Amino acid sequence: MKVLLDQDKCVASGQCVTAADTVFDQRDEDGIAVLLMDDIGPEREAEVRQAAAVCPVLAIKLQG
Template identity: 85%
Template sequence: MKITLDQDKCVASGQCVTAADSVFDQRDEDGIAVLLDAEPSPEREAEVRQAAAVCPVLAIRIQS
């Protein structure tokens, strides 16, 4: 699985971090999401899919 994050779309809601804090973080200065792991292990798939699902602006894309 490969993940892309469109930081230009991000509205700093933090939902991705709540769902998958080992894959996403937020910048201190403005709260915009940061991708920590673009190719997480298969064990993280459920939480990454949840993060993508709860993103209010659909800034997270998952490629299998």
């Protein structure tokens, strides 16, 4: 499954990192989310779906 992150929408809330810290991190300078991996296996799917659900601006999308 592919993870897409729209950094232009991100408001640096950190909810994605809380939900899936193996997939998301935040830049030190402004807190904008970054992907640590964009292709995830089934073992991480639930946590990434949770991250997408709690993102306040819906900046995370899943494909596949």
